[in-house]
Amino acid sequence: MSQYIADPKRYESVRYRRCGRSGLRLPPVSLGLWHNFGGVHSFENSRAMLRRAFDLGVTHIDLANNYGPPAGSAEETFGRVLKLDLAPYRDELIISTKAGYDMWPGPYGEWGSRKYLLASLDQSLKRMGLEYVDIFYSHRPDPGTPIEETMSALDSAVRSGKALYVGISNYNVDQTRAAIEALDAPCLIHQMRYSMFKREPEEGLLQLLEDAGVGGIAFSPLAQGLLTDRYLAGIPADSRVMTDGRFLKAGDVDEGRLAKVRALGQIAAARGQTLAQMAIAWLLRQPAMTSTIIGASKVEQLEQNVTAAANLSFAPEELARIEEIL
Numbered sequence: 001m002s003q004y005i006a007d008p009k010r011y012e013s014v015r016y017r018r019c020g021r022s023g024l025r026l027p028p029v030s031l032g033l034w035h036n037f038g039g040v041h042s043f044e045n046s047r048a049m050l051r052r053a054f055d056l057g058v059t060h061i062d063l064a065n066n067y068g069p070p071a072g073s074a075e076e077t078f079g080r081v082l083k084l085d086l087a088p089y090r091d092e093l094i095i096s097t098k099a100g101y102d103m104w105p106g107p108y109g110e111w112g113s114r115k116y117l118l119a120s121l122d123q124s125l126k127r128m129g130l131e132y133v134d135i136f137y138s139h140r141p142d143p144g145t146p147i148e149e150t151m152s153a154l155d156s157a158v159r160s161g162k163a164l165y166v167g168i169s170n171y172n173v174d175q176t177r178a179a180i181e182a183l184d185a186p187c188l189i190h191q192m193r194y195s196m197f198k199r200e201p202e203e204g205l206l207q208l209l210e211d212a213g214v215g216g217i218a219f220s221p222l223a224q225g226l227l228t229d230r231y232l233a234g235i236p237a238d239s240r241v242m243t244d245g246r247f248l249k250a251g252d253v254d255e256g257r258l259a260k261v262r263a264l265g266q267i268a269a270a271r272g273q274t275l276a277q278m279a280i281a282w283l284l285r286q287p288a289m290t291s292t293i294i295g296a297s298k299v300e301q302l303e304q305n306v307t308a309a310a311n312l313s314f315a316p317e318e319l320a321r322i323e324e325i326l
């Protein structure tokens with residue numbers, strides 16, 4: 001690929017959103033590297049998506065220690081693209097990573113001990129070739145570690161200069177309250193599974209985040225591709241169900257879901273959006289939500305999803321009809 005020079009118009013059409021009560025603003029659509037950026041994937045495709053994302057004003061890239069496969073390789077891919085293309089723009093980027101899931105053998109390779117979190121952050125920085133990450137997350141709550149220990153490890157990451165902000169992911173309402181309390185640094189952000197098909201955050205978490213001034217960021221906002229036209233005519237050979245199948249299975253593509261997808265697609269079309277765009281906009285209408293983290297296997301998906309923010313308002317009748325379908 002040729003020498004990369006970022007599009008000078010990249011900031012013209014994006015309206016960045018304040019993350020909770022912090023001073024940090026994030027794009028409405030962020031890019032996650034969970035799938036399609038591992039060592040087993042085409043490096044040039046991963047690179048093309050990252051370059052295009054930045055050209056479209058997507059300043060936030062979300063990673064975790066274990067993204068791949070193999071685990072760690074998504075951070076290596078990102079590190080390569082940073083070196084080749086994005087390094088001159090480091091100060092325009094918000095890079096996040098996490099530790100919490102299984103990463104290396106033995107008792108210190110997963111969960112939420114101080115030992116694991118800080119060793120993992122050092123490994124992540126090395127893989128990405130970074131001196132610091134912008135956001136470091138506890139990827140999941142650890143029932144076997146006092147919350148004070150996990151949170152003090154996040155605080156240490158900030159104090160050592162290896163992370164600018166900290167966040168939590170997959171914490172329920174009570175765990176979130178305890179985490180916010182235990183942290184010295186403000187909790188910047190909460191990363192949760194939230195989509196039209198997965199609505200648990202509406203049961204108290206969103207309200208808590210709003211009250212506490214913590215930004216919400218939704219992962220798998222398209223339910224891994226179900227909330228798009230991807231599966232309407234069968235299961236394509238290049239879809240996540242076929243190419244990966246660990247987290248999204250053929251059995252998830254059932255007739256009940258597809259009927260909802262078709263009905264939702266009609267509402268989206270009447271709004272001048274694709275279903276993917278409407279599904280993202282529907283999340284962003286919540287005051288607690290700062291951003292969404294989409295995944296993509298192709299540049300075109302990314303391009304389509306990023307423009308979701310062009311129409312974020314919903315008429316009461318639209319919301320009621322969506323509710324009826326869901």
Ligand code: NDP
Nearest residue numbers: 032033034219220221222223224225228239240294295297
């Ligand atoms: P999505 O729900 O956005 O699903 C992305 C997938 O949907 C794509 O890979 C693609 O699948 C398909 N797709 C996307 N856009 C379109 C489109 N316009 N038309 C048709 N199909 C489309 O998110 P992910 O599940 O990928 O998760 C996003 C990010 O969230 C992750 O990368 C990660 O950063 C974060 N995450 C965090 C977790 C946590 O525990 N904190 C857990 C899970 C995710 P296909 O391959 O079929 O083309």
